[in-house]
Amino acid sequence: MPGARTSAHPIFTVQPREPLDERRVEHLSALAAEVRRLNEATVHTALPEEELTELTAQVRALTDRLDAARRAFPPVSGDGYTTPGEGMLQQIASPVTGELNPIAPPCRIEFLEDGSVRTEFTLNFLYEGPPGLAHGGVSAMVLDQLLGLAANNNGTPGLTASLELRYRRPTPLGQRLTAEARIDRIEGRKAYAVGRILNAEGKVTIEATAMFVMPMLG
Numbered sequence: 001m002p003g004a005r006t007s008a009h010p011i012f013t014v015q016p017r018e019p020l021d022e023r024r025v026e027h028l029s030a031l032a033a034e035v036r037r038l039n040e041a042t043v044h045t046a047l048p049e050e051e052l053t054e055l056t057a058q059v060r061a062l063t064d065r066l067d068a069a070r071r072a073f074p075p076v077s078g079d080g081y082t083t084p085g086e087g088m089l090q091q092i093a094s095p096v097t098g099e100l101n102p103i104a105p106p107c108r109i110e111f112l113e114d115g116s117v118r119t120e121f122t123l124n125f126l127y128e129g130p131p132g133l134a135h136g137g138v139s140a141m142v143l144d145q146l147l148g149l150a151a152n153n154n155g156t157p158g159l160t161a162s163l164e165l166r167y168r169r170p171t172p173l174g175q176r177l178t179a180e181a182r183i184d185r186i187e188g189r190k191a192y193a194v195g196r197i198l199n200a201e202g203k204v205t206i207e208a209t210a211m212f213v214m215p216m217l218g
């Protein structure tokens, strides 16, 4: 694959990923944004069955066309995977932050000067758990990613060894949510992070703590 790079880290050497330039990322992001709309429209549509049959055939044709030039693995942006921590930031198909991934809300991450990370995002009915409320597992996924990025931003990236959540209040759908995370402490290879999700009124809905461990190299 031209231009593909692999990391020196054993976990990431098995799957070479093609780095995309900004223009291509923009085009694919625009496509993913439309597919996101399509996903939501699919759940909400009240169209009659005959029209659904016709639309199903049209969507199948579109998918076949896209799949005709299929990459074995999702691409990355910029220079691709370079170091285990840095490279992960180019993961544009992440299910949480990936602009290219239609199942990602997507959460756009702010990396703050003090090393913490923050995102504002909205969950629609595709992420419903209890009626009208966000699925707890989806919130967990967002927090896992955010706390992981805080560890990464601190220069101590790692895999999630533990993730503990306290669901304090229901997390609403269709409302601006804020999630934030920071590193609490480092102990050897272990990075401890804390984070939370707040509703539009600034009230905490979920608190999270996690521990990330950088696997042994070699």
Ligand SMILES: CCCCCCCCCCCCCC(=O)SCCNC(=O)CCNC(=O)[C@H](O)C(C)(C)COP(=O)(O)OP(=O)(O)OC[C@H]1O[C@@H](n2cnc3c(N)ncnc32)[C@H](O)[C@@H]1OP(=O)(O)O
Residues within 6 Å of the ligand: 084, 085, 088, 089, 144, 145, 146, 148, 149, 152, 157, 158, 159, 160, 161, 162, 188, 189, 190, 211, 213, 214, 215, 216
């Ligand atoms: C890698 C780079 C990633 C970059 C990410 C960029 C950000 C992207 C954001 C993505 C976000 C999404 C992220 C994801 O989705 S990550 C995907 C979900 N996580 C995983 O799949 C991880 C699977 N587990 C492992 O690979 C290994 O078990 C790890 C690597 C975690 C440790 O295996 P390793 O063989 O290397 O280490 P060790 O066994 O010598 O233990 C070392 C120390 O750690 C302590 N310990 C271990 N486990 C636990 C535990 N569960 N509770 C408490 N403590 C634990 C242990 O006692 C010891 O402590 P001490 O005796 O030294 O005091």
